[in-house]
Amino acid sequence: MIKSLxxxxxxxxxxxxxxxxxxxxxxxxxxxxYFSLFxxxxxxxxxxxxxICVQLLPMLVTWVLVxxxxxxxxxxxxxxxxxxxxxxxxxxxxxEQMLSIMKDSRVGSNGVLALIFYYSLLxxxxxxxxxxxxxxxxxxxxxxxxxxxxxxxALLFYHMRYAGASTxxxxxxxxxxKTKDIVISQLITLVFLxxxxxxxxxxxxxxxMLVTCGYRQLVYRKVGGLNGDTLGAAASxxxxxxxxxxxxxxx
Numbered sequence: 001m002i003k004s005l006x007x008x009x010x011x012x013x014x015x016x017x018x019x020x021x022x023x024x025x026x027x028x029x030x031x032x033x034y035f036s037l038f039x040x041x042x043x044x045x046x047x048x049x050x051x052i053c054v055q056l057l058p059m060l061v062t063w064v065l066v067x068x069x070x071x072x073x074x075x076x077x078x079x080x081x082x083x084x085x086x087x088x089x090x091x092x093x094x095x096e097q098m099l100s101i102m103k104d105s106r107v108g109s110n111g112v113l114a115l116i117f118y119y120s121l122l123x124x125x126x127x128x129x130x131x132x133x134x135x136x137x138x139x140x141x142x143x144x145x146x147x148x149x150x151x152x153x154a155l156l157f158y159h160m161r162y163a164g165a166s167t168x169x170x171x172x173x174x175x176x177x178k179t180k181d182i183v184i185s186q187l188i189t190l191v192f193l194x195x196x197x198x199x200x201x202x203x204x205x206x207x208x209m210l211v212t213c214g215y216r217q218l219v220y221r222k223v224g225g226l227n228g229d230t231l232g233a234a235a236s237x238x239x240x241x242x243x244x245x246x247x248x249x250x251x
Contacts, residue, residue: 014074015073035154036151043145043146046066063123067123095222121240125240151209153234
């Protein structure tokens with residue numbers, strides 16, 4: 001478990017961990033059972049950052065700083081995927097062209113719009129509902145922010161088909177993940193949300209996973225499978241849905 005978590009921190013965050021993990025590809029796949037736990041650990045770091053900032057600054061300013069801190073902590077890894085996915089899937093091109101657009105390092109208009117709407121929804125939703133949560137609930141809400149993103153990605157690993165000609169992409173690594181590992185990752189999230197937000201947390205988990213399944217169907221219909229960008233974009237999409245549902249039910 002420890003080596004898989006270290007590998008995830010090395011790959012998905014900018015936290016410097018000077019430790020060489022052997023057989024990284026195999027550990028990346030076999031460690032999916034801990035993928036949600038990794039997301040929770042990242043979320044706890046962001047939660048403690050929130051706790052410190054809110055002692056000094058207004059709540060909304062603190063939330064914006066948490067979002068900024070998330071970018072510094074993760075390098076905007078999934079945000080880049082969100083922009084690439086939007087540019088590719090909504091380009092009204094053929095499958096091969098969509099996949100090619102996703103590989104392009106340049107950001108198009110659809111990608112820019114996706115990022116604008118992503119942050120607009122996060123900021124306005126938090127602004128609208130934050131005063132209806134107790135402080136402890138806000139702390140746990142932020143802890144679950146990264147958790148739900150990783151949980152959504154883990155669900156997409158179920159019987160995943162890889163889209164693209166490259167055999168060296170990140171998405172290819174997760175083809176053939178064991179179903180039991182995916183189930184364990186889902187249970188970790190369900191238990192956390194159930195303990196912290198009770199029925200609202202359980203319903204939020206269900207709503208996010210339903211949207212994730214719908215997103216999966218959309219991607220499969222357009223490009224026939226998943227790749228690194230479409231997987232990473234699921235994290236950002238699920239975070240927006242998580243905040244919308246939990247804020248409405250919790251509030």
